[in-house]
Amino acid sequence: MAVIEEVIKANESYAQNFTIRDLPMPPGRKLAVVACMDARLTVEEVLGLKTGDAHIIRNAGGIVTEDTIRSLITY
Numbered sequence: 001m002a003v004i005e006e007v008i009k010a011n012e013s014y015a016q017n018f019t020i021r022d023l024p025m026p027p028g029r030k031l032a033v034v035a036c037m038d039a040r041l042t043v044e045e046v047l048g049l050k051t052g053d054a055h056i057i058r059n060a061g062g063i064v065t066e067d068t069i070r071s072l073i074t075y
Contacts, residue, residue: 023052031055032072036062 001009031054035043043049043056057068 020051027052027054029053032057034059034062034064034068036060
């Protein structure tokens, strides 16, 4: 099975078993994190966060750019 097929299948399973619909859209800890997109980095684990605690924006180098700011203020 190709990687794309694997992730699509995993997404379908995740969607069918999604149990945290009741979490509010704003992050529970009123936190936004800008982090590097390095695939070895699990941001929530590194910072001790749970799903819904923070907005996490990942980009090359974890650099706060105009696009990053725009993403945060548009919300």
